Amino acid sequence: MQKEISTLENNGTWSMLQLLEDKKALGIQWVYKIKYNSDDSIERFKARLVVFGNHQVEGIDYNDTFTPVGKLITVRAFLTIYAVKNWELHQMNIHNAFLHGDLFKEVYIKIPFGFSKAGSG
Numbered sequence: 451m452q453k454e455i456s457t458l459e460n461n462g463t464w465s466m467l468q469l470l471e472d473k474k475a476l477g478i479q480w481v482y483k484i485k486y487n488s489d490d491s492i493e494r495f496k497a498r499l500v501v502f503g504n505h506q507v508e509g510i511d512y513n514d515t516f517t518p519v520g521k522l523i524t525v526r527a528f529l530t531i532y533a534v535k536n537w538e539l540h541q542m543n544i545h546n547a548f549l550h551g552d553l554f555k556e557v558y559i560k561i562p563f564g565f566s567k568a569g570s571g
Contacts, residue, residue, distance in 0.1 A: 477502040
C-alpha cells in the first residue's frame, strides 16, 4: 500500500489540500490481489487505491465515464501477428498502470486510512 501511495505522489497524481466547506470528497477503497507464479506459488501481493465512482450524479459530478480498455481478442490478434511474422516479443511489468488524461475540473477524494499528513482534513 505504501508503494502505491508513493507512486501516486511521485507521479503528481494529487495534491494534499484542506477540503473547502463547499466541496465534497469522494470515497475510496483498497482493492487487493494476489499474483501467482506458474507453479501456483505466491509471487507478490498487490494493492490498488480506487475511487468510488458510483456516488456521482449526472450533470453534477461527471461528464464522461468512458475508459478505453484492451480486449482479449485484440491481444490474441497481436500475438497471432507476432507468431506469423516470427517477431521477438518481450513482457514487461508495470508497477503502477495509470491512465493519464487531462482533468479540467477539481476532484476531491478522502485520504486513505492510515495515510495522512500533519494537520490534514
